Amino acid sequence: MVSLFLWRYAAEQERLYATTSLRFAEALTEEEMQAVTAYQSDADHDSRIYASFWGQNTAMVKAGDGRWEDDVTCIGFCGEAADCLPARYLRGGAPGSTGKTCSISDGLVQSIYGSVWMEGLQIELAGEFYEITGVFSAEDKVVLYPSRQRLTCAELRGVSKDTPMADVEQWRTSAGLPAPQWIYYGPQRVMIVQFLCWLPGILTVAVLLIAWIRMSISWGIFARNVLWFFLATGGALALPVLLHALPGWLIPSQWSDFSFWPDLLKTIVKNDGAWKTAVRYWRDYARF
Incomplete structure (x- = not known):
């Protein structure tokens, strides 16, 4: 239900914020x-x-x-x-x-x-x-x-x-x-909203993986190691695909720059606040 609500909201955002x-x-x-x-x-x-x-x-x-x-x-x-x-x-x-x-x-x-x-x-x-x-x-x-x-x-x-x-x-x-x-x-605002739409599914999968790993502790050492090996291999193979799917402005030029994402979040919040006080009032206050 949360995902359905978020995707409907994302579709409306895509209609309203289709331009730069x-x-x-x-x-x-x-x-x-x-x-x-x-x-x-x-x-x-x-x-x-x-x-x-x-x-x-x-x-x-x-x-x-x-x-x-x-x-x-x-x-x-x-x-x-x-x-x-x-x-x-x-x-x-x-x-x-x-x-x-x-x-x-x-x-x-x-x-x-x-x-x-x-x-x-x-x-x-x-x-x-x-x-x-x-x-x-x-x-x-x-x-x-x-x-x-x-x-x-x-x-x-x-x-x-x-x-x-x-x-x-x-x-x-x-x-x-x-x-x-x-x-x-x-469009970048829309991409962020669309990413948030996947969070309920991502959290569900994460909880299931954690439960699966905790359950595997009681297994035999061979079965447990096989499971963990496949999970680690799958994560390593999925990471390049995930990074390739992300837009360039979400990836720092240096991974050692730990202030990149906090600064990016501050910029997004600042621009969004300026947007809500701008001339295009109907996108935030008018009924469509």
């Missing part, structure tokens, strides 16, 4: 966005990383019949909408990367229209009219729409699981972007 997230101190300029677009469309480089960008602000949103809502969280994105807001849609779907379309949260559509029926409806945002393509589940008042203005965050797909830091830095410098304020490695 970069947060910039200032909004990207149009020249920087053009440089990124040119870099990603250039067939001469072999980068497997693709980025989507987004930013948010608060503004007034008006309905077609004169009703309006103030202090609405407006999220503009450029690229893949699902990478910028991995929401669950109650009706319809995400807007396209271009055009005057948008999707809105359940909380906003209920406050403006009183239902989730939104076919053919429009909203007015900053003097522009956007056709609603879908309603996603979130209690707060949120609008998702295509934009190239005030983009402060990047979502990267294709980052290596073994060398994420080097991949992000190489892609950033090649794309001509400034150094980010902070980076959140979502």
Whole structure:
């Protein structure tokens, strides 16, 4: 039961944290966005990383019949909408990367229209009219729409699981972007959660092995030594396979560095705390 709960949680984490997230101190300029677009469309480089960008602000949103809502969280994105807001849609779907379309949260559509029926409806945002393509589940008042203005965050797909830091830095410098304020490695978080899913099984096997070894003490010396020999041989053969399955960032460059894993744990906890206070509030507080 514990494993089932953990695997369901891991599947949800994999949906929410599928990208490596970069947060910039200032909004990207149009020249920087053009440089990124040119870099990603250039067939001469072999980068497997693709980025989507987004930013948010608060503004007034008006309905077609004169009703309006103030202090609405407006999220503009450029690229893949699902990478910028991995929401669950109650009706319809995400807007396209271009055009005057948008999707809105359940909380906003209920406050403006009183239902989730939104076919053919429009909203007015900053003097522009956007056709609603879908309603996603979130209690707060949120609008998702295509934009190239005030983009402060990047979502990267294709980052290596073994060398994420080097991949992000190489892609950033090649794309001509400034150094980010902070980076959140979502797929690495998912890997840690998936590893925790195996802990109940690992602990069960460990308890059974300990019980088996204690029981073998009363056996004859030949049977006991044979059992222990096979257990030791199996452990020695399994160790290289286990190390090969681990990502490179979990393995220290020197095994004598006993502070490697405590320092890594502190870094993970620190970054996770910063993430929960960041702009992407819906991944921790909104209902999906």
